[in-house]
Amino acid sequence: MTEKRLGKLPPRYSFILNPYTDARLSKCPQCNALTKQKKFAILIHIDKWGLAPLGKTCRWCSRCELIMVHQDELENVLTQHFSSVAPEIIGNKYLVMGTVDMKVWRKGLKGPGPTMQDVLDHTADFKKYCSLEVDPGGWRFDS
Numbered sequence: 754m755t756e757k758r759l760g761k762l763p764p765r766y767s768f769i770l771n772p773y774t775d776a777r778l779s780k781c782p783q784c785n786a787l788t789k790q791k792k793f794a795i796l797i798h799i800d801k802w803g804l805a806p807l808g809k810t811c812r813w814c815s816r817c818e819l820i821m822v823h824q825d826e827l828e829n830v831l832t833q834h835f836s837s838v839a840p841e842i843i844g845n846k847y848l849v850m851g852t853v854d855m856k857v858w859r860k861g862l863k864g865p866g867p868t869m870q871d872v873l874d875h876t877a878d879f880k881k882y883c884s885l886e887v888d889p890g891g892w893r894f895d896s
């Protein structure tokens with residue numbers, strides 16, 4: 754195995770970053786079940802900044818263990834978060850790496866918070882990245 758892992762936890766969940774603002778994904782693109790809203794702590798790598806854990810409510814299909822994030826929402830959150838901390842990195846490339854254990858992430862909300870090592874010890878990389886593609890027949894799932 755040459756695969757490089759970031760988080761120490763075993764990889765879990767599949768991930769879609771949805772670039773289409775008119776697709777709100779109330780149904781899972783893979784199994785067609787209704788999706789739920791669920792809050793996750795996601796770990797994002799941002800160019801020229803590094804890693805940033807971020808709390809985000811995502812679309813979630815429990816059957817497929819699939820997390821869906823709307824790109825426009827995510828970028829709004831990033832812009833808000835970084836406009837005071839590091840406005841120069843807004844617009845940089847980023848990649849959502851995985852999910853952080855909620856308990857560890859919540860520590861960061863009050864008090865000094867976890868160290869980055871602490872975060873990585875409780876991070877699970879995504880098993881799989883999927884993408885949505887539009888075709889005339891509607892949404893097609895592409896993996």
Ligand SMILES: [Zn+2]
Binds near residue numbers: 784786
């Ligand atoms: Zn599904």
